[in-house]
Amino acid sequence: MSLRRALAKTNPNAYEIVYAQTLISGLYYLQKAQSDLDEAEKILGKYKEIPQVEKLLKFAKGLRMISTTP
Numbered sequence: 237m238s239l240r241r242a243l244a245k246t247n248p249n250a251y252e253i254v255y256a257q258t259l260i261s262g263l264y265y266l267q268k269a270q271s272d273l274d275e276a277e278k279i280l281g282k283y284k285e286i287p288q289v290e291k292l293l294k295f296a297k298g299l300r301m302i303s304t305t306p
Contacts (some may be wrong), residue, residue, distance in 0.1 A: 252283070
């Protein structure tokens with residue numbers, strides 16, 4: 237994941253969405269920190285006009301709802 241983070245910083249337009257998707261996948265599959273979801277949503281917010289990003293944001297919202305349910 238550190239490679240994807242570095243690539244996202246080097247060339248944000250090409251790699252930020254991929255990095256955000258990795259963060260969301262980490263939360264979904266590996267029960268990673270909620271802060272990763274916050275970071276992913278912040279990144280994806282810059283690219284809302286892209287249909288794939290809209291889907292990722294909806295998925296992230298669903299994960300947030302699931303993870304905050306007691």
